Amino acid sequence: MATLSPTQLLPLSPPIHTSNSRHAHLSFQSLNPNPRIFSFNSSVSNFSPLPAVLSSSPITTESDSDIDDVTLRRICEPHVPDHILCRMEELGYVAPTPVQRQALPTLFSGRDCILHAQTGSGKTLTYLLLIFAVVKTQRSAVQALIVVPTRELGMQVTRVARMLAAKPKEGELEQKACTVMALLDGGMLTRHKSWLKAEPPTIVVATIGSLCQMLEKHIIKLESMRVLVIDEVDFMFGSKQVSSLRKLLTSYSSINSRQTVFASASIPQHRRFLHDCIQQKWTKNDAIHIHVNPVQPMPLCLHHRFVISGKNRRHETLLSLLKSDALQSGIIFVGEQSEKSKKAGNAPPPTLLVDFLKASYQGCSDILLLEEDMNFNSRAASLSELRQGSSYLLVSTDIAARGVDLPDTTHIYNFDLPRTAVDYLHRAGRTGRKPFSDKKCTVTNIIMSEERFVLQKYENELMFNCEELIV
Numbered sequence: 001m002a003t004l005s006p007t008q009l010l011p012l013s014p015p016i017h018t019s020n021s022r023h024a025h026l027s028f029q030s031l032n033p034n035p036r037i038f039s040f041n042s043s044v045s046n047f048s049p050l051p052a053v054l055s056s057s058p059i060t061t062e063s064d065s066d067i068d069d070v071t072l073r074r075i076c077e078p079h080v081p082d083h084i085l086c087r088m089e090e091l092g093y094v095a096p097t098p099v100q101r102q103a104l105p106t107l108f109s110g111r112d113c114i115l116h117a118q119t120g121s122g123k124t125l126t127y128l129l130l131i132f133a134v135v136k137t138q139r140s141a142v143q144a145l146i147v148v149p150t151r152e153l154g155m156q157v158t159r160v161a162r163m164l165a166a167k168p169k170e171g172e173l174e175q176k177a178c179t180v181m182a183l184l185d186g187g188m189l190t191r192h193k194s195w196l197k198a199e200p201p202t203i204v205v206a207t208i209g210s211l212c213q214m215l216e217k218h219i220i221k222l223e224s225m226r227v228l229v230i231d232e233v234d235f236m237f238g239s240k241q242v243s244s245l246r247k248l249l250t251s252y253s254s255i256n257s258r259q260t261v262f263a264s265a266s267i268p269q270h271r272r273f274l275h276d277c278i279q280q281k282w283t284k285n286d287a288i289h290i291h292v293n294p295v296q297p298m299p300l301c302l303h304h305r306f307v308i309s310g311k312n313r314r315h316e317t318l319l320s321l322l323k324s325d326a327l328q329s330g331i332i333f334v335g336e337q338s339e340k341s342k343k344a345g346n347a348p349p350p351t352l353l354v355d356f357l358k359a360s361y362q363g364c365s366d367i368l369l370l371e372e373d374m375n376f377n378s379r380a381a382s383l384s385e386l387r388q389g390s391s392y393l394l395v396s397t398d399i400a401a402r403g404v405d406l407p408d409t410t411h412i413y414n415f416d417l418p419r420t421a422v423d424y425l426h427r428a429g430r431t432g433r434k435p436f437s438d439k440k441c442t443v444t445n446i447i448m449s450e451e452r453f454v455l456q457k458y459e460n461e462l463m464f465n466c467e468e469l470i471v
């Protein structure tokens, strides 16, 4: 199984026809000269003609004005219980985002789906609403499983699911409240064991490592699972845990008894992935790829800049950017420490940067660190502190690049360039996360002159423009 890498994207075919021109789609295909390298299933060597279900068609046949007025409630009724819809509205989810408008009717029809839409477009609420439509809280069994790549993303998805699942008001319904368990690496598995034995939760949000431990010991059972979601699917298939993921998709439950949803903002070679999903029986034959806004992989509200800086001046460059941006809240992405540097006993670069900022930057009350080597409690504490603070500066490795939702983030700084275009897309997507806001957010790259061509390559692949800033 090969890992997924950045691929060049190019408009390939003419728009796939839709009955409504506003939903017209273009398909993209990787230009990678050796497609097997990036395959989700390198064993599939001969391509049969691609299945006819490759791209989404418009789900609705309503007129333009109806579409403009449509509410999430209208799309979800009668599938999602009313108390969940009320809670959803209390939380401020009233109008659907494009992915919700396009995907929910298909999801409610029971089809397996690859949910492919920009960062910050509302994919989490989309699959959670499907789950709430399907599960029956009277049954005492795990009925929905959401698999995520990191503990941080798992905590966030659990938080949203629990907010939506808040107990029905007294007398309103005889229903039991829906329970949500977070089964995440670094958690207390003994506590979870007792919970699973006493009364299985309705929804489980899990990282694959912890989940497999529970599955192998038969502590968690998935026979009653009706919905399986794999979030950040391209990352999951490119990770070391791919064999566990394949096993989960094929051995612990049957595609016929569950609905399978794969979600991500980046699915390189998505046509091939859909093909492999069907061939490998990870999904049913009529699985659909719903690709929202394929001509624009990067959210339009982002303004991209770059600053050329000498290697030894990057801390000062960052400091002067922070001062001139007068930012409210931002994330600074730093590359991982090399093995050589670790062996030499050097402090990790994110730690050094936090120390530098604490000593020299007064513009932000909270300067926090998030990196893989921190213990799980400190990682959790960093994120929950951020969610409470009104102004923050988070210094992080790519651990915060996928899925983490901090809607108040207005600025992203790439102190080190990401390794791939896909990584750039996800880092940049940690800002501009208020679906109905037209506020511009900024992504700034601090680069050395010899890195300009790398950034240019990302601009071409992801179809955005980066403006030079002289500081």
Ligand SMILES: Nc1ncnc2c1ncn2[C@@H]1O[C@H](COP(=O)(O)OP(=O)(O)OP(=O)(O)O)[C@@H](O)[C@H]1O
Residues within 6 Å of the ligand: 072, 092, 093, 094, 095, 096, 097, 100, 117, 118, 119, 120, 121, 122, 123, 124, 125, 264, 265, 402, 403, 404, 405, 407, 429, 433, 434, 435, 436
């Ligand atoms: N219908 C809606 N109305 C208002 N806000 C919404 C709606 N749906 C989602 N949001 C908000 O949009 C933000 C982004 O949503 P979400 O985290 O689901 O994005 P995503 O598509 O999963 O992004 P990523 O690919 O980066 O993980 C969240 O803060 C969420 O609360």
